Amino acid sequence: xxxxxxxxxxxxxxxxxxxxxxxxxxxxxxxxxxxxxxxxxxxxxxxxxxxxxxxxxxxxxxxxxxxxxxxxxxxxxxxxxxxxxxxxxxxxxxxxxxxxxxxxxxxxxxxxxxxxxxxxxxxxxxxxxxxxxxxxxxxxxxxxxxxxxxxxxxxxxxxxxxxxxxxxxxxxxxxxxxxxxxxxxxxxxxxxxxxxxxxxxxxxxxxxxxxxxxxxxxxxxxxxxxxxxxxxxxxxxxxxxxxxxxxxxxxxxxxxxxxxxxxxxxxxxxxxxxxxxxxxxxxxxxxxxxxxxxxxxxxxxxxxxxxxxxxxxxxxxxxxxxxxxxxxxxxxxxxxxxxxxxxxxxxxxxxxxxxxxxx
Numbered sequence: 001x002x003x004x005x006x007x008x009x010x011x012x013x014x015x016x017x018x019x020x021x022x023x024x025x026x027x028x029x030x031x032x033x034x035x036x037x038x039x040x041x042x043x044x045x046x047x048x049x050x051x052x053x054x055x056x057x058x059x060x061x062x063x064x065x066x067x068x069x070x071x072x073x074x075x076x077x078x079x080x081x082x083x084x085x086x087x088x089x090x091x092x093x094x095x096x097x098x099x100x101x102x103x104x105x106x107x108x109x110x111x112x113x114x115x116x117x118x119x120x121x122x123x124x125x126x127x128x129x130x131x132x133x134x135x136x137x138x139x140x141x142x143x144x145x146x147x148x149x150x151x152x153x154x155x156x157x158x159x160x161x162x163x164x165x166x167x168x169x170x171x172x173x174x175x176x177x178x179x180x181x182x183x184x185x186x187x188x189x190x191x192x193x194x195x196x197x198x199x200x201x202x203x204x205x206x207x208x209x210x211x212x213x214x215x216x217x218x219x220x221x222x223x224x225x226x227x228x229x230x231x232x233x234x235x236x237x238x239x240x241x242x243x244x245x246x247x248x249x250x251x252x253x254x255x256x257x258x259x260x261x262x263x264x265x266x267x268x269x270x271x272x273x274x275x276x277x278x279x280x281x282x283x284x285x286x287x288x289x290x291x292x293x294x295x296x297x298x299x300x301x302x303x304x305x306x307x308x309x310x311x312x313x314x315x316x317x318x319x320x321x322x323x324x325x326x327x328x329x330x331x332x333x334x335x336x337x338x339x340x341x342x343x344x345x346x347x348x349x350x351x352x353x354x355x356x357x358x359x
Contacts, residue, residue, distance in 0.1 A: 007176065008358060010035060010077055010084045011058070016131070016156065017033045017115045017164030018087030023171050025085075026057035027331035033077065033354055034346075036061035038070075043263075053160030053328045062352045065096050067252045072349050080105050080358045083111040085170050094310025100187045110185040111175035115168040117159070131159035133325050134192035138163070139198050139251025147224075148260070149216030195239060220244075226275040227252060227265065237287025242300040249288055252297040256281050261315070315335075 002024060011022035015038040026032040075098075078084060084103060086093055093099045093114075100112045118124040132153045135141040140159075145152035171188035172316045179185045194264045206219075207213035209251065218224040227243040243252040249265045256263075256278065263274055282290060287303050294301035305313060311322040323330045324342035331342065349357075 004028040004030040007031065007082045009033070009172075010074075010079060010081045010191065012084070012086040012093075013060075015088040016087065016160040017168060017190075018085055020161050021085055021115065021168045022058060022173075023054050023056060024165065024331075025172070028335075030082075032058035033349075033358075034058050034060045035063050035074065036060055038064045038170065038333060052326055055269055056328075056342055059349045059354070061349050061351055063351055064097075070351060071097065073355050074098065075102075075106055076355050077358055078110065079106045081107065081110060082176060083113060083185075085113040085115070085168060085172065087115045089116060094139040098148050107297070109179045109183055111166050111172055111179055111188065112185060113175070113188040113190065114166050115192070116166075117192045119194060119303040120189045121224040126184050129179075131156040131192065134163070136158040138197040138200065140192045140196045142214070143200070143203065143216060143222055145216055147215060151216065158199065159192040159196050162199055163197075164190060164192040167195035167198070179258045193290040210345065218316070225269065226271055226278050229275075231282035233282055233287040233290060234284060239282060239287055239290050240302050240304050242302075243295040244300075248298050248300050252294075252295045255294055255297060255299050255301070319335075 007025075007030040009022070009025055009030045009032045011018065011032050011034045013019070016139050022032050022034060040119050057339040063074055065074065103110050103112055114120060116125070117129045117131075120129060132141065135153075136151075138159075140163075141151045141153065143151075144154055168188065168190040170189055175186040175188055203212055203221075207214075212219055214224060221228060223243075225239055227249050230238045230240050232238055241252065243249040246265060249259065253260065253263045257327070259278075263277070264270065267274075285293070290301060292304040303309075310316055311327055316322060320330055322328065328342055
């Protein structure tokens with residue numbers, strides 16, 4: 001049995017973080033119903049994105065909330081649910097007559113999870129935006145990229161997924177624990193600006209101690225340190241070097257044929273020179289040759305793999321990190337149980353069937 005088995009969660013289909021959050025909750029065993037807009041409903045409110053990967057593990061139910069019968073059926077589902085998750089702009093659920101107050105009146109123990117870019121309150125709450133905008137205003141984007149170039153967007157993982165979806169999942173799970181204890185639900189306001197700012201906590205601590213400069217590419221963990229960055233190899237591939245601790249750094253420079261006297265680790269004034277030297281050394285061999293050279297050592301040198309290569313990498317294959325058809329990341333974290341058939345096509349239920357199943 002999975003950890004969230006027995007929990008019922010309603011997901012209002014949407015873009016980005018709420019879809020990912022629904023997948024994570026379903027992966028952990030919750031019974032998630034994904035409500036999507038029916039063709040009869042006209043202009044879409046819900047977005048059918050994510051396909052076979054992000055929609056895995058939960059049933060889809062088409063609804064038309066303009067239809068009084070469908071609206072009443074959704075309220076009936078909410079009456080037996082443990083949690084609801086949605087990712088619309090503030091006010092949309094209220095206009096659909098499914099806001100927190102309406103839902104709480106129907107089900108006092110319901111946890112109402114909301115994820116947006118700017119949050120439910122504040123002067124920008126109603127403005128549009130995307131991941132790159134949210135992390136731009138949280139301080140996260142400024143720290144990413146090369147020192148002499150504009151900041152580089154890190155896919156949409158920091159805002160949408162790390163700062164949004166995973167904070168939503170965490171908040172919903174906390175709310176469910178509280179509801180079990182008190183019998184009363186909670187509204188969870190997960191804002192991607194808040195979440196991505198929280199992810200910067202370590203760097204705030206560094207800054208408070210004078211250990212972090214705001215100039216990109218000059219710090220310990222942002223590519224400024226020659227022993228914590230990526231290097232190009234002879235064949236055009238890259239290796240990732242993460243030799244932070246002195247013992248690991250000793251293994252790195254030994255593997256590169258250098259001595260501690262030639263390459264002092266924390267002489268920051270010498271970092272540009274040391275970076276250039278490491279760069280020249282790594283350019284003398286192919287990526288996989290370096291990977292083999294450092295394999296089994298404490299130098300923390302690994303090949304930088306593409307997504308297709310990662311799926312074939314021996315460690316990932318042994319753990320089943322990728323599975324299913326189409327091939328996709330398997331659920332994480334593990335709970336000592338076998339990974340599900342992640343390639344399973346999620347079923348489509350009628351709204352009546354969903355109500356009957358949950359009644």
